[in-house]
């Protein structure tokens with residue numbers, strides 16, 4: 001299914017952004033309180049893919065000082081165009097090894113680490129630059145063959161190898177839930193990620209941090225109920241995207 005989620009009209013002014021961000025933040029806080037959690041534990045990462053630079057300046061003026069982008073090239077272009085602004089860039093989409101250099105150069109976090117090859121490429125570039133990077137290991141929790149991310153049974157092996165990549169700070173895990181209206185199936189994906197984190201940290205707390213990057217416009221409240229500490233929200237802040245979701249991940253028929 002495509003275009004799911006609570007989508008707002010295209011935000012065109014600082015006031016639009018302030019209102020949309022406030023509405024999302026209120027929903028986050030309420031979801032946290034319902035789950036008996038402290039709202040301050042949950043970070044909102046606005047996702048700005050497809051949004052042009054002029055509108056990003058308005059979002060930044062409204063307080064978005066961290067922005068998530070799925071594609072490295074687009075993020076790199078925006079980073080350069082907005083170099084005068086106070087923004088930290090998060091790459092949240094699948095990365096090819098040949099783009100590791102770019103990510104190492106300007107990103108402050110990477111949410112879609114799904115192979116040792118990419119990890120090693122990033123680590124090498126970061127070491128050369130004397131930088132480090134916060135990363136989240138992406139797990140395929142939906143069992144869909146087309147989804148990016150490690151299979152759950154690969155996770156522990158990869159996490160132990162990641163100890164050698166000393167420029168990477170493994171902050172936690174990331175996932176995309178299955179794309180369906182069935183809330184029970186969505187919840188099962190998030191719950192799986194939480195269980196994987198808990199087991200890994202019980203085995204060895206030095207393997208990874210406690211963060212869970214999960215939940216988007218359509219499902220962040222369920223994700224918070226299942227323990228999300230970072231929600232990646234685009235269309236509820238910026239408005240509907242002109243592009244199909246299949247540009248970013250394979251969709252189910």
Ligand SMILES: *Cc1c(COP(=O)(O)O)cnc(C)c1O
Pocket residue numbers: 004005047049070092093176215216217218232233234235236248
């Ligand atoms: C686009 C995107 C999001 C945000 O999706 P919305 O439906 O706009 O909230 C979250 N995570 C990833 C990996 C994305 O590419």
